[in-house]
Amino acid sequence: MAETHSPARRPTWREWLTDTEPASRGQARLGRAYLAWRSFTGNPLAMVGLFIVVGLVLVAIFADVLATHSPIAGGDLRTERLKPPSAEFWLGTDHQARDIYSRLVHGSRLTLMVVMLVAVIAMPVGLIVGTVAGYVGGWVDAVLMRVTDIFLAFPRLILALAFVAALGPGIENAIIAIAITSWPPYARIARAETLTIRKSDFIAAVRLQGASTARIIARHVMPLCMSSVIVRVTLDMAGIILIAAGLGFLGLGAQPPSPEWGAMIAAGRQHIIDFWWVATMPGIAIFIVSLGFNLLGDGLRDVLDPKAAK
Amino acid sequence: MALTDTAGGGRTRALLSVSGAFARFAFMVAATIVGLLAVTFFIGRIVPIDPVLAVVGDRAPAHVYARVREEMGLHLPLWQQFWIYVRDVLHGDLGTSVLTSRPVLDDIARYFPATLELATLGTVFGALFGVPLGVLAAVHRGGLVDQVVRVVGLVGYSAPIFWLGLLGLLVFYSQLGWVSGPGRLDVTYEYMLQPVTGMVLIDSALGGDWAVFKNAVSHIALPTALLAFFSMAYISRMTRSFMLNELSQEYILTARVKGVSERRIIWRHALRNAVVPLITVIALSYANLLEGSVLTETVFAWPGLGRYITNSLQNADMSAVLGGTLVIGVVFVAINTVSDLLYRLFDPRTR
Numbered sequence: 156m157a158e159t160h161s162p163a164r165r166p167t168w169r170e171w172l173t174d175t176e177p178a179s180r181g182q183a184r185l186g187r188a189y190l191a192w193r194s195f196t197g198n199p200l201a202m203v204g205l206f207i208v209v210g211l212v213l214v215a216i217f218a219d220v221l222a223t224h225s226p227i228a229g230g231d232l233r234t235e236r237l238k239p240p241s242a243e244f245w246l247g248t249d250h251q252a253r254d255i256y257s258r259l260v261h262g263s264r265l266t267l268m269v270v271m272l273v274a275v276i277a278m279p280v281g282l283i284v285g286t287v288a289g290y291v292g293g294w295v296d297a298v299l300m301r302v303t304d305i306f307l308a309f310p311r312l313i314l315a316l317a318f319v320a321a322l323g324p325g326i327e328n329a330i331i332a333i334a335i336t337s338w339p340p341y342a343r344i345a346r347a348e349t350l351t352i353r354k355s356d357f358i359a360a361v362r363l364q365g366a367s368t369a370r371i372i373a374r375h376v377m378p379l380c381m382s383s384v385i386v387r388v389t390l391d392m393a394g395i396i397l398i399a400a401g402l403g404f405l406g407l408g409a410q411p412p413s414p415e416w417g418a419m420i421a422a423g424r425q426h427i428i429d430f431w432w433v434a435t436m437p438g439i440a441i442f443i444v445s446l447g448f449n450l451l452g453d454g455l456r457d458v459l460d461p462k463a464a465k
Numbered sequence: 466m467a468l469t470d471t472a473g474g475g476r477t478r479a480l481l482s483v484s485g486a487f488a489r490f491a492f493m494v495a496a497t498i499v500g501l502l503a504v505t506f507f508i509g510r511i512v513p514i515d516p517v518l519a520v521v522g523d524r525a526p527a528h529v530y531a532r533v534r535e536e537m538g539l540h541l542p543l544w545q546q547f548w549i550y551v552r553d554v555l556h557g558d559l560g561t562s563v564l565t566s567r568p569v570l571d572d573i574a575r576y577f578p579a580t581l582e583l584a585t586l587g588t589v590f591g592a593l594f595g596v597p598l599g600v601l602a603a604v605h606r607g608g609l610v611d612q613v614v615r616v617v618g619l620v621g622y623s624a625p626i627f628w629l630g631l632l633g634l635l636v637f638y639s640q641l642g643w644v645s646g647p648g649r650l651d652v653t654y655e656y657m658l659q660p661v662t663g664m665v666l667i668d669s670a671l672g673g674d675w676a677v678f679k680n681a682v683s684h685i686a687l688p689t690a691l692l693a694f695f696s697m698a699y700i701s702r703m704t705r706s707f708m709l710n711e712l713s714q715e716y717i718l719t720a721r722v723k724g725v726s727e728r729r730i731i732w733r734h735a736l737r738n739a740v741v742p743l744i745t746v747i748a749l750s751y752a753n754l755l756e757g758s759v760l761t762e763t764v765f766a767w768p769g770l771g772r773y774i775t776n777s778l779q780n781a782d783m784s785a786v787l788g789g790t791l792v793i794g795v796v797f798v799a800i801n802t803v804s805d806l807l808y809r810l811f812d813p814r815t816r
Contacts, residue, residue, distance in 0.1 A: 305500030438628030
């Protein structure tokens with residue numbers, strides 16, 4: 156204990172990070188991130204979620220290494236069709252003698268792609284619509300929010316279905332359709348956050364310094380809305396995966412022979428009574444990954460948005 | 466005297482503000498419906514199939530093509546086409562299904578009761594189990610029920626509904642034989658049923674034919690249980706958080722200090738206040754089940770609106786798809802509107 160009093164001692168990393176009087180912006184930011192990380196790692200369920208999501212990313216990256224067979228080309232149709240799980244085929248084979256494990260491993264790429272692209276398309280749209288509506292107000296707000304409400308009024312899956320029906324089946328169109336149905340809640344949240352900060356003194360100060368509306372929204376309002384929107388997007392990702400799988404199940408998402416998990420369940424559907432593993436295995440994969448995103452989202456919410464945590 | 470005066474004035478003012486709020490409300494609902502129409506109209510326009518070619522075939526001479534195009538109103542400006550579309554829809558004309566060659570509205574009227582029956586039963590059972598579970602989870606926080614609610618919630622939010630449906634068929638129909646398989650009735654019973662409402666349980670009960678009713682129950686049990694599970698996952702989780710919120714309020718403390726029994730505090734004081742936001746949650750869950758019908762009805766071969774839409778989709782029958790989409794959208798808006806109105810009715814703070 157005596158050392159702590161000696162002024163010459165260099166502070167440990169932990170002390171530097173948790174310093175109540177940070178010397179620079181960088182130190183303050185890192186300190187906050189460190190505290191958030193500590194509170195996140197203190198939540199075992201959130202860590203399970205993080206573990207699953209990181210696992211998904213790793214499997215997607217190393218799919219070629221992890222897969223034991225080709226995900227597309229089947230084996231011998233006479234001897235290797237609809238085989239139960241074994242040492243050779245870890246999760247069994249499907250009706251075209253393809254190794255289900257290898258297909259699941261490669262399918263993780265499709266799942267990850269859907270989730271990331273939907274987030275990349277829908278999040279900025281929601282953020283821009285919400286912050287502009289909230290900050291500018293007046294009739295702009297009225298019009299933008301009405302449009303948002305109309306999209307919210309539509310059931311998501313049905314709307315995505317109708318869009319895919321019009322655009323034609325396929326994974327790209329499924330992603331576009333899901334993104335179109337995803338942004339409204341983000342806009343709602345961003346607007347609510349914007350309304351709470353638009354009258355703050357710091358916004359007034361920036362405006363007095365001559366900042367344009369666009370600059371205020373982009374540089375000062377949006378960053379403050381980010382954390383709640385990110386939490387919402389993470390919580391939404393399980394839903395996005397489920398909708399994509401649902402579209403795949405109905406034959407409207409990724410087309411055969413691509414190893415999309417929902418389409419794999421659809422293919423195993425006719426064999427469910429006699430060859431249970433064909434439809435069951437992809438369902439387990441979807442379940443685990445959605446669970447991971449749900450747990451991660453809950454954990455992030457507890458850390459980033461303590462108000463909503465209760 | 467003075468007291469009644471202010472009360473009277475307050476009432477007039479309240480009445481005025483209510484009628485103003487109602488006008489705004491009606492306008493918002495109307496705007497949403499027009500928006501829905503615009504979306505379905507827009508989707509109908511971006512279909513990469515030329516509707517004229519679909520009618521005349523690709524061998525038709527140019528003047529026939531032009532005449533049909535004119536007859537279909539496709540030469541008019543877009544806003545005029547939209548106006549015609551809105552007018553037709555308001556007259557109940559959703560087009561004709563290519564697949565069944567009947568008006569889409571007739572088809573929907575035929576298939577919708579089956580969907581309604583399933584979603585209603587699912588929501589009723591979901592609420593019946595979900596609300597008490599949520600209350601108990603909030604009261605015994607961290608206890609066994611709380612853990613159950615948490616796990617049910619996580620599974621309900623993470624598992625694909627069509628996959629659980631398939632597993633349910635595998636276990637309870639194929640392995641255990643507790644329930645009947647896909648469809649609404651066994652084939653032998655199918656023709657004994659007099660369709661009145663289109664809901665199989667009500668129709669068989671009305672006909673007084675208990676053999677048919679029993680068969681219908683054995684068919685509807687599994688899809689109902691599945692929908693009820695998903696509904697319960699959502700309702701119990703929300704009930705828990707509303708109850709936790711209420712139980713931390715000061716009026717609960719006051720009631721405790723006054724010596725009100727714990728049971729009365731939970732079920733009479735706290736739950737009564739939690740019921741108001743719960744109405745919205747239950748309505749939302751109901752709307753979600755109607756939407757989820759697209760997937761569940763495919764799994765259980767249930768002859769409802771969801772399966773009608775997916776069947777039409779697979780046959781590129783766009784007027785049927787868009788008609789079904791529009792009807793589900795309108796029902797969605799209607800449910801939300803009713804739950805909003807109920808909210809205003811039950812929550813004195815919104816008056």
